Structure formats: C-alpha cells, structure tokens
Amino acid sequence: MAPSRRTLARRLESLADFSDPSPDLEQYLTPPEVAAHVCHLAGLQGDLERPVVDLGTGTGMLAIAASLAGADRAVGIDVDSAALETAAENAGRVGATVDWVLGDASRPPVATANDDRDRGVTVVSNPPFGAQRGNRHADRDFLETARSIADVSYTIHNEGSQEFVESYAGDEGGAVTHAFRAPFPIDRRFDFHTAETATLEGEVFRIEWA
Template sequence: MAPSRRTLARELESLADFSDPDPDLEQYLTPPEVAAHVCHLAGLQSDLERLVIDLGTGTGMLAVAASLAGADRIAGIDVDPDALATAAENAARVGADVDWVRGDVTRPPFCSPESDADDGLTVVSNPPFGAQHGNRHADREFLETARSIAAVSYTIHNEGSQEFVESYADDEGGTVTHAFRAPFPIERRFEFHTAATETLEAEVFRIEWR
C-alpha cells in the first residue's frame, strides 16, 4: 500500500539539499511537502503505473517521492553530475529505486519506448522559474519536452503562471486537469537573496497531453 501524503512528506525530509547550488541553474530544493503532494496525486490518478521521468531532477526529490509513492520504473535526468550524485545518495538513503541519467532536458537522451506506446510516460518536474537573467521562459522548455514525450505531466511553476501554462497546453492539444497552489519556501543561499527565508506561492499543474 502506498504511504499517505503526510507519511511520504516525512520520509522525504531526510533527503539532502544541494551541496553547492548553482544560481544559473536555479538549484533550489523541491520542498518535501510539495513533492509528496504531487506524487500522492499522481498515485491517485494511476499515473505512477507508467514509466516516470523526472526532468531536471536536481537532488532527486520528485523521483524519489515517485518511487516511495509506488512507481516501479523511474528515471531522473539532470545536466549537473554533482546534483545527480546527491540524488543517488538520497535514493540510497531511503531505499528508492531510480535510474539516473545525465543529460539536457531540452534534448533528452530518450523517447517514449514502444512498450509504453499505449500508456505513454508520466513526467514530473520542478523546472527553473526563470527568475535569473538568461533563464526567462526556462519552464517553457521543460513543458515542450514534457509535451514531446509524456502522456501526463506534473510541473511546478512560479506564482502567476496559470494563464501561460493553460494557454500553452491548449495550443499544443493538452488539457490542464488539476491546478493548485503550494507554499515553496526558499532559504537564503545566493548573494542576491535579501531575506533569510522567502516563501513563494508556487503553482502546480497536471496536464494530459494525449
């Protein structure tokens, strides 16, 4: 039996953060509560019965959450080898079974396998919010990859993204089936941060692409 959302969040609290986060990659730890909410919902929607791909996995929070929530086949992809090393350590810490792949999520080294042609893939992702110079619309690139490989995606975006996400999904033949806000606390870690902790109201979307 899959754990409750609360139990899942408690298990995820033991996962390590980035050891040396890169501001250009907007490396922030996905909050355990948010990851638990996303993957618990995915389990209720039977979306964890497919192959699950975590785009831009970072420390592996969403990939590990998917494994603990009941997914049997999970892969996490990230461009940063140090982040992937942390993700692998996090998975081992809680007994999660995840395949880790180094690669650029805008040019993923995989496609929907023929064996999954009927059910497709499930994508989970906490893409960069596009807050840094040069990163504008970074979350759009993640949506484009999700659209190209997934039957269903769960993505976390900055506050005020609903109009953009719904418009993009509609233009690409997708349907936003679930949308909810989630507190996203960010601790001070970069020079440009002015407060010890800031809490954003992130927005999470489930999109059916097929």
C-alpha cells in the first residue's frame, strides 16, 4: 500500500540538502511537503504505474518521493555529479530505488523504448525558476523536454506562471489538468540573499501531453 501524503512527507524530511549549492543552477531543496503532494497526486492519478523521470533531480527529492510512493521505476537526471552523489546517499537513507543519470535535463541522455512508450512516461521536475540572468526561460526548456518524452508531467514554476504554462501546453497539444500553489521556505544560502529566511511562492502544474 502506498504511504499517505503525510507519511511520505515525514520520510522525506531526512533527506540531505545540497552541500555546496550553485546560484547559477538555482539549487534549492524541493520542500518535502511539496514533493509528497506531487507524488501522492501522481499516485492517485495512476501516473506512477509507468516509469517516472525527474528532470534536474538535484539531491533527488522528487525521484525518491516517486519511488517511495510506489513508482514502477524512477530515474533522476542532473548535470551536477556532486548533487547526484548526495541523491544516491539520500535514496539509501530511506530505502528508495532510483537510477541516477548524469546529464543535461534539457537534452536528457535517455531514450524511451517502445515498450516504455506504450506504457507511458511520467516526468516530475523542479526546474530553475529563471531568477538568475543566465537561466531566463529555463523552465521552458524543461517543459520542452517533458513534452518530448512524457505522456504526463508535473512541473514546479515561479508564482504567476499559469498563463505561460497553459499557453505553452495548449500550443503543443497538451492540457493542464491540475494546478496548485507550492510554498518554498528558503534559508539564506547565497550572497545576494538579504534575509535569513524567506518564502518563495511556487506553482505546480500537471499536464497531459497529446
């Protein structure tokens, strides 16, 4: 039996954060409550009955949550090898089974085999919000990847992204079926942060792709 959302969030609370987060990659830990909400909903929708690919997995929060929630298979992709080492340690800490892949999530080094494609692929992702100059529209790149490999995706975006996400999905033959807010409490970690703690407001969208 899959764990409840609350139980899943509690298990994820033990996962380690980035040891040396990169501001250029906008490396922030996905809150356990948000990951639990995403993967619990995915379970209710039957989206964990197929391979799950976490684009830009970081320290593995979403991929591990998917595994613990009952995913048929979970894969985490990230460009940062140090983050993937932490992700592997995190998975071992809670007994999750995840395949870790080093690579650029906007050009993922994975192929969806015919049998996987018949079963479908689910993408989960917390891409950069685009707050840094070099990351403008980074979330669009992740959406493009999701569209190219997934039947269903769950992506996390900055507050105020609903019009953009719905427009992009519609242009590509997809449809947003669920949307909900996702608060990101953040402790001071980069030099440009002026407060000790802050909360970013994110938004999560479930998209069914044609």
